[in-house]
Amino acid sequence: MFNLIRLELFKTYSKWRTYIGFIAVAVLIPVIMWIMWIEGGKFIQHQLRSLQTDFFITGNLFNGWVIAQLIMNGLWVHVPALIALVAGDQLSGEATSGTFRLILIRPVSRARILNAKYFATLLYTASLVLSIAALSVGLGLWIFGSGDLIAFDKDGITILPENGLIIRFLFAYALAMWSMFVVASLAFFISSFVENAIGPIITTMTVIVIFLIITNLPVESVESIKPWLFTTHMNVWQQAFRDPYDWEKIRTSCLALGAYSAFFWAVTLFLFRRKDILS
Amino acid sequence: MSQEIILRTENLGKHFKNRWAAQDINLEVRRGDVFGFLGPNGAGKSTTIRMILSLIKPTTGVVELFGHRLNASRERALQNVAGIVEKPDFYLYLSAYRNMQIAGSLTLGRTPDDKKIMGTLELVGLAERARDRVKTYSHGMKQRLGIAQALLCDPQLIMLDEPTNGLDPQGMKEVRELIVRLSGERGITVFLSSHLLNEVEQVATRMAIINKGTMVVQGNVEELLQATANKILLNAEPKKKALTLLEKMKHVTVPALSDEGIIATIEPKNIPAVVAALVEAKCKVFSVQPKHSLEEYFLSVTQNGTDV
Numbered sequence: 120m121f122n123l124i125r126l127e128l129f130k131t132y133s134k135w136r137t138y139i140g141f142i143a144v145a146v147l148i149p150v151i152m153w154i155m156w157i158e159g160g161k162f163i164q165h166q167l168r169s170l171q172t173d174f175f176i177t178g179n180l181f182n183g184w185v186i187a188q189l190i191m192n193g194l195w196v197h198v199p200a201l202i203a204l205v206a207g208d209q210l211s212g213e214a215t216s217g218t219f220r221l222i223l224i225r226p227v228s229r230a231r232i233l234n235a236k237y238f239a240t241l242l243y244t245a246s247l248v249l250s251i252a253a254l255s256v257g258l259g260l261w262i263f264g265s266g267d268l269i270a271f272d273k274d275g276i277t278i279l280p281e282n283g284l285i286i287r288f289l290f291a292y293a294l295a296m297w298s299m300f301v302v303a304s305l306a307f308f309i310s311s312f313v314e315n316a317i318g319p320i321i322t323t324m325t326v327i328v329i330f331l332i333i334t335n336l337p338v339e340s341v342e343s344i345k346p347w348l349f350t351t352h353m354n355v356w357q358q359a360f361r362d363p364y365d366w367e368k369i370r371t372s373c374l375a376l377g378a379y380s381a382f383f384w385a386v387t388l389f390l391f392r393r394k395d396i397l398s
Numbered sequence: 399m400s401q402e403i404i405l406r407t408e409n410l411g412k413h414f415k416n417r418w419a420a421q422d423i424n425l426e427v428r429r430g431d432v433f434g435f436l437g438p439n440g441a442g443k444s445t446t447i448r449m450i451l452s453l454i455k456p457t458t459g460v461v462e463l464f465g466h467r468l469n470a471s472r473e474r475a476l477q478n479v480a481g482i483v484e485k486p487d488f489y490l491y492l493s494a495y496r497n498m499q500i501a502g503s504l505t506l507g508r509t510p511d512d513k514k515i516m517g518t519l520e521l522v523g524l525a526e527r528a529r530d531r532v533k534t535y536s537h538g539m540k541q542r543l544g545i546a547q548a549l550l551c552d553p554q555l556i557m558l559d560e561p562t563n564g565l566d567p568q569g570m571k572e573v574r575e576l577i578v579r580l581s582g583e584r585g586i587t588v589f590l591s592s593h594l595l596n597e598v599e600q601v602a603t604r605m606a607i608i609n610k611g612t613m614v615v616q617g618n619v620e621e622l623l624q625a626t627a628n629k630i631l632l633n634a635e636p637k638k639k640a641l642t643l644l645e646k647m648k649h650v651t652v653p654a655l656s657d658e659g660i661i662a663t664i665e666p667k668n669i670p671a672v673v674a675a676l677v678e679a680k681c682k683v684f685s686v687q688p689k690h691s692l693e694e695y696f697l698s699v700t701q702n703g704t705d706v
Contacts, residue, residue, distance in 0.1 A: 126503055133492055217487030221547070224451040224483070225504035226476040396453040 123227065123235035124242075127209075131239050136208060136316075140201035140247050148190060148254045152262055155186055182266035183259030184284050188360065190255040192271070195295065195354065199302040199327050200320070201247060206240045206306035207319025210391070214314040219396045233391045237307060237384055244303040245296050252292040270360035277362055291359035294369070298353040301376050302327065304383035311387045314398065349379040402429045404555055404587055405450065410459035412445050419445040420611045423459070427555070427589055427604070432581045434602030434619065435591040436696060442611040443591045444484060447559045450589075451481050463555070480505075481557035485564070486544020490533035494524055494543050497532060498550055505551040514550065522546040522576075538569040545576060556580065557589045562597060570597070577601050599692040609700040622695060628666065629689040633659040640681045647672060661689060 131137055210233075213219045222232060268279040268287075279287065305326060309319040330350035333341055345351050352372035358365055405427035412419045420442035427433045437443045448454040450461050452468055461468040466475035488497045495515060502510030519525045522542040527535070535543065541561065548556050558577070562570040578601055580586045592598050598605060599619070606616035615622065634640040641660055644650045649668035654661050664672055673683050 122503055122507060122509075126500055129496075130489060130492075130500070133489075133496075135491070216490065217485070218489060220453060220483045221487050221501060222504055223453055224476065224479070224481050225501070226473040226479075227504050227507075228473060393455065395455060396448065 120231060120235065123231055124238050127235045127239035128242060131205065131209075131243055134205075134208075134212075137205050137243065139204055140198075141250055143201060144247070144251050144254060147194075148251070148258060151190055151193070152186060152258055155189075156262060181263065182268075183256065183261070183263040184266065184268040184281070184288070186259040186263055187252075187255040187288065188268060188270055190251070190259075191291065191295070191356070194251065195298075195356070196331070198247065198251070198299060200324055202244050202299055202302050203306040203320045203323040204316075205243050206303040207310045207323060208316035209236045209240050209307055210310040210387075211313050211316050211319055212310075214398065215316065217398065223396060229392050230388060233388055237304075237387070240303050240307050241300055244299050248292055248296045248299055252288070256288055268360070277360060279360065279362060287359050291356045294356035294359060294373070297373060298349075298355055298376050301349045301353070301379045301383070304380040304387075308383040308387045311391055311394070346375070349376060352376050403427065404429050404464050405589065406462040407446075407450065408460050408462075410446065410449055410461060411457050412442075412449060412454060413457040418611050420449070420608070421458075423608070423613050425606055425613070425616065427587060429554070429587055430581070430585060431604045432577060432588045432590060432602050434598030434605035435589060435608065436595065436598055436605055436692075437591075437593065437608035438700070439593055441593075441608045443593075443608055444559055445611075446608065447481070447483060447557055447589075447591055451479070451483060451557060452476065453483065477505075478554040479557065480548035480551065480553035480555075481559070482544045482548055482561060483557075483559045485560075486540055486547065488532040488540065488543065491531060493529050493531055494519060494535070494546075495528040497543070498547060501547040502550045510550060518546045518550050519543075521549065537564050538566065541565060541569065541573065545573070549580070553586065555587045555589065557591075559591045560593070561590065562592070562594065574601055595692045595696055607696060607699055614699050619692070623692065628663045629661065629694060630664055630669070631656075631659050631661055631685075631687045631689045633684040633686075634676055635682045635684070639679070640676055640683075643676060643679050643681065644672070647675065659685075 213222065223229065265281055267281050268284055270277040270279060302323065306319045306323040309322045310316070313319060327350060330348045334345055334348055334350045352375045355369060355372035355376065358369045358372070403426050405425060407423050407425045410423040410425075411421040423442075423446050425435075425446075435443055435446070445454060449456045450463075450468075452461075452472055461475070463475040463479055464477075468475045488494075489500065492500075498515045498519065499509055502515065516525055516528065519528050522545055524539060524543055524546060527539070532540065532543065541564075545558075545561070548558075561577070562573050565573065574597060577588050577590065581588050581601075588601075590598065590602060602619050604617065605619050605622065607614045632640070632644075637655060637660065641655055644660065644662055649664055649672060651663045669686060673686065676683050
């Protein structure tokens with residue numbers, strides 16, 4: 120199995136498209152940092168305007184942790200497209216190039232080949248999330264320095280002390296990785312139906328956008344289905360910046376996301392083992 | 399030649415929506431055969447090969463390779479089998495060397511050593527271009543690389559589906575020579591699917607013919623061709639007079655007019671007497687040609703040679 124995963128990783132990382140995500144991240148994050156640097160904390164001042172009327176705030180609140188958290192907030196809806204770019208190509212790419220005929224006549228079971236591909240897809244997803252983490256936290260702390268974190272979300276503002284932030288960020292990126300695995304699994308699943316890589320990317324993003332719209336619809340009639348949509352749980356990483364942690368919510372979301380990933384993987388495996396390679 | 403059967407199919411069939419692409423295919427390929435699998439385009443050759451190589455799940459029947467049933471122990475059944483289905487395909491963004499590594503790793507479960515890869519590429523004349531990306535290769539080079547990939551893990555059976563498709567005459571000749579060499583020097587059994595009759599005629603020792611999804615005949619090439627033995631094409635004028643005369647001759651059977659001339663069955667020893675009799679009757683005999691060919695046989699058993 121290790122040999123198969125190594126082969127799939129080699130194939131994945133030999134493709135130009137694999138690096139589009141990393142290049143996008145490597146360009147986007149420094150640009151955001153540069154804009155923040157130019158702005159010189161106006162954004163934070165704006166966010167804290169109401170607080171400053173009631174509280175006396177001291178210290179460096181415009182720091183690397185804040186920037187990294189802002190970047191995470193800004194990117195988590197867009198990163199799925201970069202993941203789908205690679206995950207959506209894993210099976211459809213083989214169909215397009217005809218290489219299914221090369222690999223599926225070998226004395227290796229289809230299940231092992233699919234599992235190796237799936238594992239390689241998850242590793243790519245993890246590496247992309249880790250690159251975002253390393254770049255946004257590393258560059259943020261280097262440019263803007265350290266300090267307490269003001270975490271903004273729809274429920275308000277939480278100020279978290281500097282010590283322990285690294286654990287919170289590691290936890291947040293682990294949760295983000297877990298939710299991105301669902302996106303990767305969805306794109307991988309769609310990839311098993313089609314023979315071009317564009318279809319899975321567009322379909323994955325369409326599903327995510329539709330689910331996100333439903334998730335954010337303030338309509339009572341859709342409230343009952345919201346807990347069943349994976350997009351409802353995709354922002355579980357924000358729980359890492361709550362004080363105290365809402366373990367019940369984290370557990371529920373992680374289970375829901377894990378179930379979605381497992382479902383997409385299982386259905387893909389079921390279909391792939393029965394798939395006739397006709398082209 | 400050993401009589402060990404290394405590939406056997408029993409009532410193999412595939413049903414797509416509302417038609418049978420292949421039905422009741424019963425093949426027997428023996429060790430050391432160059433087995434020609436003939437049929438017009440759309441006869442079901444590729445479907446059959448895909449079922450044998452587990453790319454398609456059969457609707458009916460079983461495939462047995464080296465004594466292992468494909469549906470029960472796929473990995474053992476395919477361990478000594480290699481193949482090219484329709485056309486060889488590669489990871490175009492990788493070099494030939496890397497493609498060989500991938501193909502070899504999947505079969506062996508480990509990366510094949512450098513010497514083996516380079517030696518196999520040398521065999522097909524691609525060693526010097528081993529590090530070039532496959533997307534820079536010509537069609538002929540890709541075909542040769544496909545054969546190298548198939549040979550890499552020393553298979554005992556190679557399934558080749560239309561291996562000379564799209565090649566120029568020189569390339570076709572090279573592939574044919576390679577097939578003969580593989581069989582003769584390495585003792586590899588070759589299963590050669592083709593719609594090119596002369597290709598099969600030149601290299602095959604045994605063959606099967608498939609038409610409209612069903613198998614028409616299977617056997618030793620020489621023995622099967624005996625059915626068309628002694629057939630000649632006679633070009634004489636006036637044709638009708640010559641035909642009437644031939645019909646009356648006791649050494650001649652089933653003479654018939656065709657676009658090319660008169661086709662008849664005459665034993666070689668009687669040909670001079672027949673020609674002499676025609677000349678004596680004031681018929682001009684321009685040529686007498688043997689019609690002992692696979693094409694004749696193929697047409698006689700399929701009765702539909704339009705695609706061939």
